[in-house]
Amino acid sequence: MTLKVDKLSIVDYLGSNKKELDSIVLQYLPARNVNHEISSLYEMMRDYPSRGGKGLRGSLCLLWTELFGGKREDALICAASLELYQNWILIHDDIEDASDLRRGLPALHKKYGVELAINAGDALHGKMWALLLQNEKLLGAHTSMRILSEFAMMLDETTEGQQMELCWSKNGRWEITEADYLLMVTKKAAWYTCITPARLGTIIAEARKGKAGISGQLPILEKIVEFGTNLGISFQIIDDVLNLTAEESKYGKEILGDILEGKRTLMLIHLLAVSPESQRENIIQIMSKPRQEKSREDAEYVFKLMKSSGSIDYARRLAKRFSEKALSQFEDILGSAGIRRSEKYKLVRSLIEYLTSRDY
Amino acid sequence: MTLKVDKLSIVDYLGSNKKELDSIVLQYLPARNVNHEISSLYEMMRDYPSRGGKGLRGSLCLLWTELFGGKREDALICAASLELYQNWILIHDDIEDASDLRRGLPALHKKYGVELAINAGDALHGKMWALLLQNEKLLGAHTSMRILSEFAMMLDETTEGQQMELCWSKNGRWEITEADYLLMVTKKAAWYTCITPARLGTIIAEARKGKAGISGQLPILEKIVEFGTNLGISFQIIDDVLNLTAEESKYGKEILGDILEGKRTLMLIHLLAVSPESQRENIIQIMSKPRQEKSREDAEYVFKLMKSSGSIDYARRLAKRFSEKALSQFEDILGSAGIRRSEKYKLVRSLIEYLTSRDY
Numbered sequence: 008m009t010l011k012v013d014k015l016s017i018v019d020y021l022g023s024n025k026k027e028l029d030s031i032v033l034q035y036l037p038a039r040n041v042n043h044e045i046s047s048l049y050e051m052m053r054d055y056p057s058r059g060g061k062g063l064r065g066s067l068c069l070l071w072t073e074l075f076g077g078k079r080e081d082a083l084i085c086a087a088s089l090e091l092y093q094n095w096i097l098i099h100d101d102i103e104d105a106s107d108l109r110r111g112l113p114a115l116h117k118k119y120g121v122e123l124a125i126n127a128g129d130a131l132h133g134k135m136w137a138l139l140l141q142n143e144k145l146l147g148a149h150t151s152m153r154i155l156s157e158f159a160m161m162l163d164e165t166t167e168g169q170q171m172e173l174c175w176s177k178n179g180r181w182e183i184t185e186a187d188y189l190l191m192v193t194k195k196a197a198w199y200t201c202i203t204p205a206r207l208g209t210i211i212a213e214a215r216k217g218k219a220g221i222s223g224q225l226p227i228l229e230k231i232v233e234f235g236t237n238l239g240i241s242f243q244i245i246d247d248v249l250n251l252t253a254e255e256s257k258y259g260k261e262i263l264g265d266i267l268e269g270k271r272t273l274m275l276i277h278l279l280a281v282s283p284e285s286q287r288e289n290i291i292q293i294m295s296k297p298r299q300e301k302s303r304e305d306a307e308y309v310f311k312l313m314k315s316s317g318s319i320d321y322a323r324r325l326a327k328r329f330s331e332k333a334l335s336q337f338e339d340i341l342g343s344a345g346i347r348r349s350e351k352y353k354l355v356r357s358l359i360e361y362l363t364s365r366d367y
Numbered sequence: 368m369t370l371k372v373d374k375l376s377i378v379d380y381l382g383s384n385k386k387e388l389d390s391i392v393l394q395y396l397p398a399r400n401v402n403h404e405i406s407s408l409y410e411m412m413r414d415y416p417s418r419g420g421k422g423l424r425g426s427l428c429l430l431w432t433e434l435f436g437g438k439r440e441d442a443l444i445c446a447a448s449l450e451l452y453q454n455w456i457l458i459h460d461d462i463e464d465a466s467d468l469r470r471g472l473p474a475l476h477k478k479y480g481v482e483l484a485i486n487a488g489d490a491l492h493g494k495m496w497a498l499l500l501q502n503e504k505l506l507g508a509h510t511s512m513r514i515l516s517e518f519a520m521m522l523d524e525t526t527e528g529q530q531m532e533l534c535w536s537k538n539g540r541w542e543i544t545e546a547d548y549l550l551m552v553t554k555k556a557a558w559y560t561c562i563t564p565a566r567l568g569t570i571i572a573e574a575r576k577g578k579a580g581i582s583g584q585l586p587i588l589e590k591i592v593e594f595g596t597n598l599g600i601s602f603q604i605i606d607d608v609l610n611l612t613a614e615e616s617k618y619g620k621e622i623l624g625d626i627l628e629g630k631r632t633l634m635l636i637h638l639l640a641v642s643p644e645s646q647r648e649n650i651i652q653i654m655s656k657p658r659q660e661k662s663r664e665d666a667e668y669v670f671k672l673m674k675s676s677g678s679i680d681y682a683r684r685l686a687k688r689f690s691e692k693a694l695s696q697f698e699d700i701l702g703s704a705g706i707r708r709s710e711k712y713k714l715v716r717s718l719i720e721y722l723t724s725r726d727y
Contacts, residue, residue, distance in 0.1 A: 040527075042550070048530040099489060103482040120537060122463040125485060126529050129459060129492070133522035136496055140516050148508030155515070156500050162493035167400075169486050170408035177480060190402070 017357045024069060024086070025062025031087040032056045032094075035138050036131075051119055051127035052134070055094040058110040063362065064089040064204045070358060071208025074351045075344065081145055082211045085154060088139050089204055092158070095131035096165060096199075098124055103173060104268055105298055108261050150214040154207060161203040168195025175271050181279065181291050183271045189240060191271075196246075197239020201362075205231045230340050238333035241363040244326035247272040248319060249365075251310055263306040269294050273325065277318040278309075286312070330363035377717045384429060384446070385422025391447040392416045392454075395498050396491075411479055411487035412494070415454040418470040423722065424449040424564045430718060431568025434711045435704065441505055442571045445514060448499050449564055452518070455491035456525060456559075458484055463533060464628055465658055468621050510574040514567060521563040528555025535631050541639065541651050543631045549600060551631075556606075557599020561722075565591045587704055594696040601689035601723040604682050607632040609725075611670055611679065623666040629654050633685065637678040638669075646672070690723035 036053055040046045065086035072082035100106070101114035102121055108114060116124035139158065142151040171191040175183060206228050213224055250265045251274070265272055275294070279287055290312065293305045313319055337359060341352070396413055400406045425446035432442035460466070461474035462481055468474060476484035499518065502511040531551040535543060566588050573584055610625045611634070625632055635654070639647055650672065653665045673679055697719060701712070 042527075042531065044531040044534040045527045047534060048527060096489070099485050103485055121481070122533050123530065123537065125459050125463055126526055126533060129456070130523070130526035130530075132489070132492065133519050133526065136515065137519035137523075140512055140519065143509075143512050148512050149503075151512060152500055152503050152508050155496065159493055159497035159500065163490070163497075166486055166490035166493065167405045167408060170483065170490075171402065171404040173482050173486060174404040174407060177483065 017354065017361045020354065021062050021066050021358075021361075024066040025060065025090075028062055028065045028083070028087045028090050029056060029059070031083060032091050032138075035087075036134060048123075048127060048130060051115060051123065052131045054115055054118075054127075055097060055109065055131075056091065058112060060090070060093070060110060062090060063358075064093060064200055067201065067355075067358060068204040068207050068211075070351060070355050071205045072211045073208075074341075074346060074349075074355050075209050075212035076346075077208065077212025077215050081215060082208060084138060084142050084145065085207050085211060086204075088135050088158070089199070089207075091131065091135045091138060092161070092199060095128050095135060098128035098131065100169065103169065106260070106264065106268070108264075110260075111256070146211065146214050150210065153210055153214075157203055157207055157210065161199050164194045164198035168192070168198075171195070172271070176269055179295060181271075181294070183276055185273070185276055188271060188273055188276055192240050192243045193236050196243040197236045200235075200242055201239040202232055202235030205235055227340060227344055230336065230343070234333055234336035234340060237329045237336060238359060238362060241326045241329035241333060244273055244322050244329070245363055245365065247274065248322055248326070251313065251319065263303075263310055266294070266306040266309050267298055267301050269296075269298070269301075273322045274313045274318040275309075277321045278313050278316050281316050281318070282312070326363060330359070333363075334359060377714065377721045380714065381422050381426050381718075381721075384426040385420065385450075388422055388425040388443070388447045388450050389416060389419070391443060392451050392498075395447075396494060408483075408487060408490060411475060411483065412491045414475055414478075414487075415457060415469065415491075416451065418472060420450070420453070420470060422450060423718075424453060424560055427561065427715075427718060428564040428567050428571075430711060430715050431565045432571045433568075434701075434706060434709075434715050435569050435572035436706075437568070437572025437575050441575060442568060444498060444502050444505065445567050445571060446564075448495050448518070449559070449567075451491065451495045451498060452521070452559065455488050455495060458488035458491065460529065463529065466620070466624065466628070468624075470620075471616075506571065506574050510570065513570055513574075517563055517567055517570065521559050524554045524558035528552070528558075531555070532631070536629055539655060541631075541654070543636055545633070545636055548631060548633055548636055552600050552603045553596050556603040557596045560595075560602055561599040562592055562595030565595055587700060590696065590700050590703070594693055594700060597689045597696060598693035598719060598722060601686045601693060604633050604686040604689070605723055605725065607634065608679060608682055608686070611673065623663075623670055626654070626666040626669050627658055627661050629656075629658070629661075633682045634673045634678040635669075637681045638673050638676050641676050641678070642672070686723060690719070693723075694719060 033053060033056055036056065037049045038053070040049060068086040068089055069079055069082050073079055097109060098115050101109055102116045102124055106114050107117055115127065119127070135158070136155070139155055140151070142154055146154070168191050171187070172195060174180070209224060209227055209231065247265060247270075250260065250272075251263060253262065261267065266275075275290075279290060282290060290309060293301070293309060296305065334356070337356070340346075341348075346352070393413060393416055396416065397409045398413070400409060428446040428449055429439055429442050433439055457469060458475050461469055462476045462484055466474050467477055475487065479487070495518070496515070499515055500511070502514055506514070528551050531547070532555060534540070569584060569587055569591065607625060607630075610620065610632075611623060613622065621627065626635075635650075639650060642650060650669060653661070653669060656665065694716070697716070700706075701708075706712070
């Protein structure tokens with residue numbers, strides 16, 4: 008019963024954060040220009056940020072700041088920039104992954120073409136750094152630079168993860184191990200969803216206490232990498248499961264889209280590992296088809312095999328194991344940082360639980 | 368005679384700067400990773416920075432810093448980052464413009480595919496900001512943040528200019544005025560080639576003198592925008608002329624490539640303006656063809672008309688007018704900033720002359 012209340016209240020909490028962060032982003036982005044073409048660029052830049060979303064990254068950053076005794080106002084620019092990060096990188100990701108839908112609407116390159124979408128992604132990327140420069144007044148130049156380096160590190164990791172996944176697809180590699188998958192997901196999802204938002208919260212909170220120097224924070228920041236890796240992996244596995252099992256209207260992306268796009272998910276790796284040779288070849292032959300040649304039936308066939316082979320249950324179990332590890336590391340971090348179990352603590356815990364047990 | 372010596376020595380000077388800046392960039396970029404796919408990303412990131420180039424932007428930044436009494440060492444990171452900027456944005460530009468060649472070799476997306484090239488461009492983009500963070504030790508956090516805001520402004524302008532040109536192409540717009548063209552070129556070329564490098568030089572030099580505050584520099588920085596606009600326009604017109612008339616081996620891009628790509632250059636705008644109606648329709652019909660359907664003969668036909676209609680001479684005359692304006696504004700800036708006519712002064716002047724009178 009308590010859990011249910013928590014889940015409802017965390018959804019409300021995320022929603023109200025997201026609203027606030029989106030309005031910071033949209034107020035910051037340019038809206039109109041006398042030149043028609045430039046106005047159309049602004050429109051493209053405002054498109055994904057206007058589509059909503061759950062606001063997980065920004066909320067985690069805000070909550071973590073408060074958990075560590077910092078002020079919510081100090082974290083607003085960072086949290087909004089995390090949402091902006093997701094928006095620009097998804098524009099490019101959607102091109103790279105040939106995704107047709109984003110949050111229930113056509114992907115940006117589907118609306119405007121690949122050329123303009125690449126450019127709009129770059130323009131939005133630039134605005135992320137520019138928005139982060141506004142931290143100077145709030146947090147001082149040194150801490151602001153420190154925050155920028157966190158964003159740079161996050162981008163390194165994300166692009167490396169994306170490269171791994173794109174190369175597997177381009178080179179037709181199917182002998183992916185679970186370790187390969189976990190490294191890719193850590194880089195591509197855990198860093199920007201969990202690790203960086205939490206690290207930023209710690210840095211912002213400590214800056215207020217006059218501890219902007221990196222040395223004192225280092226052990227905690229290292230622990231956050233481990234915690235965030237486990238949480239992010241769990242989050243991504245659940246996301247991949249939802250891609251198979253969620254309701255499309257809630258999920259906002261195409262159901263079975265990962266199979267249609269030929270993605271190497273944990274379920275697929277499991278399925279290939281447990282399949283007899285001929286079935287394995289059959290699955291790879293289907294998965295290797297270009298998207299436009301892959302039928303709904305092809306995708307349903309692979310999905311059914313995943314169900315009957317226990318691949319989905321396996322993925323859910325693994326996700327649970329990673330989320331339990333994350334929770335215990337979370338308690339450990341709080342202990343070593345001497346953080347009290349306050350109301351914020353409860354909220355972060357339910358956010359962690361939500362991330363790994365949501366149904367859309 | 369003196370001019371010839373100057374021209375030789377400026378080419379040498381650019382070459383040696385470029386070598387130094389490239390080695391800063393290549394030393395900074397990651398080279399190897401145990402993971403094969405991640406290594407391939409690093410290889411892609413190092414590709415364009417390894418191809419050489421003239422190093423105009425970095426050199427202008429270095430020279431301008433010294434001209435204003437600053438230290439060359441203080442400007443090295445900025446200058447290297449300007450070269451890095453050009454490298455990552457050209458990766459994306461080459462995709463957006465469907466360019467096949469870059470500096471005499473296949474464009475990155477031709478070697479690795481569009482998906483990987485977009486991602487590698489983003490990764491390299493991130494490294495530009497990360498490299499700029501190293502300014503903190505050299506110039507302090509506040510000036511470093513000021514420099515970052517210049518890079519953000521430059522990116523705003525470049526992406527707006529790119530949007531203008533891409534939209535003209537996408538929407539089949541041919542009734543482009545000279546004013547449209549000049550605005551596009553100012554945004555797409557003048558900012559990152561001339562305006563920002565010179566502004567950065569002023570900011571770096573003044574920071575050493577303890578004048579990091581923006582207020583005192585504002586009038587000079589505003590004047591640099593005007594000067595750099597005129598210089599950049601002249602530079603770009605010459606570049607467009609060279610695309611028609613240079614030797615391919617020296618130029619490094621495909622000759623007549625702009626016609627094949629359907630670009631709205633000053634020569635084309637002039638040609639369309641002076642052509643009788645039927646010829647005008649003929650030219651537009653050819654220019655509108657998709658690149659792969661456009662023959663060498665098509666491009667030669669338009670090129671010959673540009674010659675016979677005086678469009679190339681017209682463009683050269685206009686370029687000269689803009690470069691004269693830039694030179695006089697340059698003298699004006701030095702006067703109002705109280706800068707002596709030193710050796711550096713001579714070098715900057717010959718760089719300005721080189722930018723607008725080069726033959727490749």
